[in-house]
Amino acid sequence: MWARCALPALRRCGKSWHDGPRVKLAVVGLGLIGGSFARALRAAGQVSSIRGYDADERQRRLAVDLGVVDAAPGSTAEAVADADLVVLAVPVLRTAEAMAAVLPALKAGAVVTDVGSTKQSVLADVQAVCGALPPWFVAGHPIAGTEKSGVAASNAELFRNKRLILSPHAAQDAGALALVRGLWESVGARVVEMDASRHDAIFAATSHLPHVLAYAFVDMLSRLGDAEEIFANAGGGFRDFTRIASSSPRMWHDIVRANRESVAGLLEQQIAELSELLGLIRDEQWPALQARFERARNAREQHLAHIE
Structure with missing residues (x-):
């Protein structure tokens, strides 16, 4: 399994992440945050396609009906198979489960990030699944949200002028970090870096x-x-x-x-x-x-x- 975790991270290829549609996005967890990030990236012109997965079939259907995603297959593997960036937008205690489902289907060069409200537990769960922290995993947390939940509450403007915390780890790949930072900046977030324990x-x-x-x-x-x-x-x-x-x-x-x-x-x-x-x-x-x-x-x- 560690061989898969060691896949090379997506590189910038000399261009800005703001140049136009370029990322094939997959969102695992079609709730408020995952849905809002998908909407925001589409509005910013940063994605060429969006696929999503949620354990709740109703959320998958609704995400497609609302245009939040282009397709919502019936399995995590199908949703992430061709993605450049996979966003884990699941409850933090389901991080390990989601990563285990994503891992076998990742293509070479894919980057995985999360939006969880805790960072030490997320990094520990990813490490447990992969055997070590993979360079292409970027720990993130948008400081935005409402008391509403579900993809129907998603909003493309949710992250504008809001903080986005990235918690790089010791094995962090610079290209993966730059990709995630650039995409969050493209939707109006103010990105800062912070140690996971802090x-x-x-x-x-x-x-x-x-x-x-x-x-x-x-x-x-x-x-x-x-x-x-x-x-x-x-x-x-x-x-x-x-x-x-x-x-x-x-x-x-x-x-x-x-x-x-x-x-x-x-x-x-x-x-x-x-x-x-x-x-x-x-x-x-x-x-x-x-x-x-x-x-x-x-x-x-x-x-x-x-x-x-």
Whole structure:
């Protein structure tokens, strides 16, 4: 199997990736992100053909009907057989399964990338399947999405002006990395590189933990005796805070499980912070409580000013 993993990566041939249709694309996992990337690359003129596969036959049919892909065969091998670039857009815990299905059908020179929200687990799974990290595999993560899921929610503009994290590994082929970077840039993404472990620590704090908190909060309210009245009177603040609790439970279960050490450490810290706030309220320490609120508001405002 390692002989297959050692296939040479696709090279740039002296041209820009923005020169026009040139890549035969295959997308494994026809959901929001995979479908949006396919739509965006087609709109940018970067693909000559798009084939896709999803375990859900309804998603395959819908992807074809919506024009997201040109064809959606009934197997992963058929979908990726002639592809220059294969995108694994599956839940992170299915990375190994998807790679194992893709590997025997890859043509020489193909590049494989992913869009998973964890990077250490993805690289570990790819290595487990291949025996070593192949030079042609590029680990990626678009910082974009909505609480909606499925190919019907896909949007060609989803990645415009959004960050795209690439996590090169020690065996990384420069040509494969350049291909993936160029294609993401062509759809408007702002590409940065980041070590996989650093990526997982950062996104545990900024994405994974917030989803855990949103799910936990809504679940708590739903089990109160007057839950129906509570939800009926919820305003904009409730909707803003809980929007991400409408995200795919399966996907976020997989993400938290794949990044459990980082998420658990931050969750413990958050529980300690909440316990301190509870103490301030119980002891009627109102100036100290207000100071906490002000510190948090100032931190958020400074962050927003920096990114704007």
